[in-house]
Amino acid sequence: MSGSKWTAGDVPAQDGRVAVITGANSGIGYEAAAVLAARGASVVMAVRNLEKGGAARDKILAASPGSDVSVKQLDLTSLDSVRAAADSLRALHPRIDLLINNAGVMWTPKETTKDGFELQFGTNHLGHFAFTGLLLDSLLPVPNSRVVTISSLGHRLLADIHFDDLQWERRYSRIAAYGQSKLANLLFTYELQRRLEQANSDTIAVAAHPGGSYTELARNIPTILHPAYRIVGPMLFQSAAMGALPTLRAATDPDVRGGQYYGPDGFGEQRGNPKLVGSSSQSHDPDLQRRLWTVSEELTGVSYGI
Secondary structure, eight states: TTTSSSSSSOOOOOOTOOEEEEEETSSHHHHHHHHHHTTTTTEEEEEEEEHHHHHHHHHHHHSTTEEEEEEEOOOOOOOOHHHHHHHHHHHHHHHHHHHEOOOOOOOOSOBBBBTTOOOIIIEEEEEEIHHHHHHHHHHHSSSSSSEEEOOOOOGGOOOOOOTTTTTOOOOOOHHHHHHHHHHHHHHHHHHHHHHHHHHTTTTTEEEOOOOOOGGGGGGGSSSGGGGHHHHHHHHHHOOOHTHHHHHHHHHHTOOOOOTTTEOOOOOGGGGEEEEEOOOOGGOOOOOOOOOHHHHHHHHHOOOOOO
């Protein structure tokens, strides 16, 4: 480890490992993909926009000639697309070492996915819940395989799981809906880890968050704030490369254990190098974890074999 601070230089060699990363065409997903490819992993960039994904792949290949990077279409707002992508990946990669559930949307206006789910909950949680479940058989036989799901400091902000109105049909708060989706990411991670342990599996489930990072994720902030964000954002927030470090540590550090959560080590976990951090007491509620899991299976039609 580089001194007392974990950096991208601490990512061990990834030769022979297959890493699938959702939303890898920009932001922290792209930065994680670039580092993993440079360290020898076969990286699959699972993205909604193939043109942007291809441009991101070409950029990685230019920086790391000879690396193995491919692009797979995945639209997390469509369960049909999730199933098609998972079917294709299982055929191409019967063994997957690493699944990073990174893609996400934040603070969107009230919209629904193609299946009628509230956009943030449907994309950030339900799409990844289904995608993970459909790929799990490719992960379970692989020693030391991992599912890393990206949450946010927002899991504490106005966050609750509104079982009485999961899709925000009666009311809508873009901030609270984002908080619900990011809390769901953690509840999913902890319940998945519990089930993996019960199955005596080598696969582990881990979570991470990027702190305050300057990425495209903030594109849905109120329009009036866009000019100010472009000016002060780079000064207030850390780079996407720094924001990707908790993801990379959760994905590759051999000392990581299932059910852990990684974020920046600076004030308020906004900036800095990755360390083990805590999450809200609500995220550790086993009844809430199990209830959300059951509802997620019902909504997506995806059941896990563990």
